[in-house]
Every structure is written in structure tokens, then in C-alpha cells.
Amino acid sequence: MVARLLLIDTPGIRSFGLWDIDAQTLGGYFPEFADHLSGxxxxxxxxxxxxxxxxxxxTDAGHIARARFDSYLRMLRE
Ligand SMILES: [Zn+2]
Incomplete structure (x- = not known):
């Protein structure tokens, strides 16, 4: 998992779409998401x-910090 994230951070590899495949992996780095994923x-x-x-x-209800959600989205869209 970590190796894959490092790969994604390498310029040029993002353009092959690996980032899309790994939205779930990215979510794994935000453990406070876990309680809500099933919803x-x-x-x-x-x-x-x-x-x-x-x-x-x-996030809107305040159960997940807005800043954490924003940083998740930022990484997702990079
Ligand atoms: Zn969702």
C-alpha cells in the first residue's frame, strides 16, 4: 500500500490513472472515515x-473534521 502511494506521488505516473484506482487506499489513511463508510x-x-x-x-454534521475531509479531497483530485 505504501509503495503504491509513493508511486502515485511520482510525477508522470498520475497521468496513467493509478490515482483513480486507489481512492480506497487513500481513504485508508483517514481512519475517522471508517465508521461512516458503510453508509x-x-x-x-x-x-x-x-x-x-x-x-x-x-463532515457536514461535524463528525469528521472539515480540514481532514478537505485534505482528503485535495489528495484525491491531485
Ligand atoms: Zn462516500
């Missing part, structure tokens, strides 16, 4: 624009 409508939810995302709901 997402889609099992492969990236918590970005999907409808019925429980992570966004939990």
Missing part, C-alpha cells in the same frame, strides 16, 4: 461527487 450508497464511493455519500454527511 455511502456506493461501495466504491470516492466521497467526491457521488450521491448518498455518508462521509460528506458526517
Amino acid at each position: 455511502c450508497r456506493y461501495r466504491d464511493c470516492t466521497h467526491d461527487r457521488e450521491p448518498g455519500c455518508a462521509i460528506r454527511v458526517a
Whole structure:
């Protein structure tokens, strides 16, 4: 998992779309997401624009720190 993240951080590799494959891996680095993942409508939810995302709901409700969610989205979209 760590090796894969290092690969993704290497310029040029991102353009091959590895980042998309690893949204789940990225989520693994945000353990506070874990309690809410089962509430997402889609099992492969990236918590970005999907409808019925429980992570966004939990962030809006204050259960997940806004700053943490923002940094997740930033990494997801890089
Ligand atoms: Zn979600």
C-alpha cells in the first residue's frame, strides 16, 4: 500500500490513472472515515461527487473534521 502511494506521488505516473484506482487506499489513511463508510450508497464511493455519500454527511454534521475531509479531497483530485 505504501509503495503504491509513493508511486502515485511520482510525477508522470498520475497521468496513467493509478490515482483513480486507489481512492480506497487513500481513504485508508483517514481512519475517522471508517465508521461512516458503510453508509455511502456506493461501495466504491470516492466521497467526491457521488450521491448518498455518508462521509460528506458526517463532515457536514461535524463528525469528521472539515480540514481532514478537505485534505482528503485535495489528495484525491491531485
Ligand atoms: Zn462516500
